[in-house]
Amino acid sequence: MAVHSKHPETLALHAGWRADATTGSVAVPIHQTTSYQFNSPEHAANLFALKEFGNIYTRIMNPTTDVLEQRLAALEGGVGALAVASGQAASALSIQNLARAGDNVVASTDLYGGTWNLFANTLKDQGIEVRFVDPADPQAFARATDERTRAYYAETLPNPKLRVFPIAEVAAIGRGFGIPLIMDNTAAPLLARPFEHGAAVVIYSTTKYIGGHGTSIGGVIIDGGNFDWQAFPARQPLLNTPDASYHGAVWTEAVKPLGPIAYIIRARVVLLRDLGAALSPFNAFQIIQGLETLPLRITRHSENALAVVKFLSARADVVKVIHPSLAKGFEKERADKYLSGGMGGLVGFELAGGREAGAKFISALQMFYHVANIGDARSLAIHPASTTHSQMPAEEQRAAGVSEGYVRLSIGLEHIDDILADLAQALDQAK
Ligand code: PLP
Numbered sequence: 082m083a084v085h086s087k088h089p090e091t092l093a094l095h096a097g098w099r100a101d102a103t104t105g106s107v108a109v110p111i112h113q114t115t116s117y118q119f120n121s122p123e124h125a126a127n128l129f130a131l132k133e134f135g136n137i138y139t140r141i142m143n144p145t146t147d148v149l150e151q152r153l154a155a156l157e158g159g160v161g162a163l164a165v166a167s168g169q170a171a172s173a174l175s176i177q178n179l180a181r182a183g184d185n186v187v188a189s190t191d192l193y194g195g196t197w198n199l200f201a202n203t204l205k206d207q208g209i210e211v212r213f214v215d216p217a218d219p220q221a222f223a224r225a226t227d228e229r230t231r232a233y234y235a236e237t238l239p240n241p242k243l244r245v246f247p248i249a250e251v252a253a254i255g256r257g258f259g260i261p262l263i264m265d266n267t268a269a270p271l272l273a274r275p276f277e278h279g280a281a282v283v284i285y286s287t288t289k290y291i292g293g294h295g296t297s298i299g300g301v302i303i304d305g306g307n308f309d310w311q312a313f314p315a316r317q318p319l320l321n322t323p324d325a326s327y328h329g330a331v332w333t334e335a336v337k338p339l340g341p342i343a344y345i346i347r348a349r350v351v352l353l354r355d356l357g358a359a360l361s362p363f364n365a366f367q368i369i370q371g372l373e374t375l376p377l378r379i380t381r382h383s384e385n386a387l388a389v390v391k392f393l394s395a396r397a398d399v400v401k402v403i404h405p406s407l408a409k410g411f412e413k414e415r416a417d418k419y420l421s422g423g424m425g426g427l428v429g430f431e432l433a434g435g436r437e438a439g440a441k442f443i444s445a446l447q448m449f450y451h452v453a454n455i456g457d458a459r460s461l462a463i464h465p466a467s468t469t470h471s472q473m474p475a476e477e478q479r480a481a482g483v484s485e486g487y488v489r490l491s492i493g494l495e496h497i498d499d500i501l502a503d504l505a506q507a508l509d510q511a512k
Contacts, residue, residue: 089156089271089376097151111366112144130328131335131350139362141354146365152372153291153301157266157283158276160306161345163353164299164365168267168286170358171300172196172234173204175263175284177356178302178348179319180231182208187225187232189216189246191239194469196265200234217411219250223258231317232261237275237419238268240455241429241465241489242482243403245273245415252279259313261344268455271379272422281308282344289456290426293371293378297364304345320344326351378458378494382426385500386492392501393430398438398508400486403429426493427455432486434511439464439486442511448495448503460493460500 084095098109117136119125127133136142150162165171176186188200190213200211211234214221222233233255235246252262261281266273270290275283285291287299311333314321320343323329327350332343339346353359360368390404405416405424416424432438442464443451449462453469463469465483473481492500 092152092155093376094373096155097148109145109148109366109369111362112139113362114143115139131330131346134339140357140359141349143359143362143365145362145369146360149360149365149369149372150301152369153285153287154303156271156372156375157303158274158305159283159303160340161342162301162303163345163348164287164301164360164368165353166300166358166360167298168265168284168288168300169195169199170356171284171286171302172265173199174348174352174356174358175282175302176204176209176232176234178344178352179261179317180209181319184208184229184231185210185212185227186234187212187214187222187230189235189239190214191216191242191244191246192236193239193265193267196236216244216246216251219247219254222251223254226258226260228315230258230260231319232263234263234265236265236268237273238405238425238427240268240427241403241487243405243427243429244408244412245405245419247415248273248275248278248280248419252281255281256308259316261308268427269420269422269425271376272383272425273419274421276305276307278419279307281305287368287371289454290379290382291372291375291456292368293375293456293458294367295454295457295459297367299360299364299368302345302348304342306341308341308344310343320347324351326355379426380423381494382492383423385494385497386424386426386428386490388497389428389490389492389500389504392504393428396508398433398512399430400433401431403431403482426491428490428492429482430488430490431484432488432508432511434486436466436485438511439488440467442488442507445507445510446503447506448499449490449507455489455491457491458494460495460503461491463489465489 128135146164154162188211212225214225255262263282264275264280266283267286283303285301310317310320320332332347336346393399393402408416449460466485470478470483
């Protein structure tokens with residue numbers, strides 16, 4: 082019996098799975114298999130021809146991973162999802178599913194460093210140009226668009242600047258051209274609802290808040306099913322022209338009877354088949370365990386972070402606190418509009434003592450882990466100027482929002498008194 086609900090708390094526990102038909106297992110089993118027995122030659126032929134859906138080979142689909150995909154699609158309000166080996170694989174495939182050599186994508190300047198490298202170097206080498214524009218002005222996306230632009234790409238809550246992206250404004254511009262907006266919602270799952278604002282595709286690094294326990298790398302692409310690819314055949318050729326790698330299938334036509342899933346089906350049966358960045362069933366299981374408590378955790382992350390913001394704002398040795406709740410003007414309006422479920426667990430701040438104080442503060446932390454990660458149940462900290470951004474010239478660091486004394490915190494789920502006590506003693510030692 083399937084459980085239907087509109088509430089994330091319920092969907093996180095029930096969507097996509099009830100109990101195992103054979104064993105009665107309530108927990109989702111780990112189907113650690115590479116391949117699946119076909120019922121008959123006809124069954125096998127139908128599966129390969131996509132005449133019926135079923136399991137063929139774990140590089141392309143797996144029953145454990147399928148539950149994760151269904152659950153994430155239900156939570157996000159999408160029509161289908163594809164889980165992959167990492168957040169990086171999710172962002173790469175989300176673009177390669179629409180753009181090929183000679184095409185371009187317009188992306189926000191405010192991106193995770195790994196995404197930036199992928200876009201500025203690797204995709205460029207593959208002939209896909211990524212044009213970076215400042216999201217302060219949504220019209221910059223329109224200005225950078227030409228007839229070979231296939232997608233827009235941005236992060237909802239990018240760090241270190243934590244400037245919330247104008248989802249509806251840019252999605253609407255894209256829809257006028259037949260260009261979908263792909264949102265990386267990694268830092269704001271459940272807090273922001275990109276499909277409700279017109280985004281067509283949402284991706285996550287499930288490594289962060291969705292997994293939550295810091296055990297498993299993974300990623301997902303979710304199809305909103307809300308974009309009319311067929312209305313723009315010249316703009317979106319990969320979904321509207323015969324695919325030589327699949328008996329000439331035209332994806333918007335081939336899967337029409339199954340719903341508006343052309344984008345996510347192509348990502349699975351063409352890109353995952355050919356590029357092979359499959360999630361392991363064990364990692365899918367681990368990520369499901371995390372996902373089941375995401376609604377509770379993400380709320381607590383947000384609450385704890387707000388208490389940290391209040392604490393840091395009152396310190397004389399902190400010159401600036403960076404958090405969406407402290408944004409001003411149009412940036413505040415965007416934060417309130419898009420982070421309707423809470424402002425998330427990321428907090429930045431600048432120490433009056435600059436680079437030296439930043440490094441001292443990090444060394445003095447006793448409970449916070451010093452790691453290049455976000456979204457763990459534990460509190461995490463990093464001083465970008467001496468680590469992740471240390472190779473950049475000072476000017477580029479500043480443009481990226483990283484001053485010498487900037488510290489990034491990912492606030493965890495420990496008791497707030499312990500979080501504040503660790504910050505207080507480390508700040509005292511950094512003076
Ligand atoms: N997107 C964002 C916003 C991230 O923070 C990260 C990783 O830090 C990624 C994507 C890449 O995810 P993964 O590390 O799972 O490949």
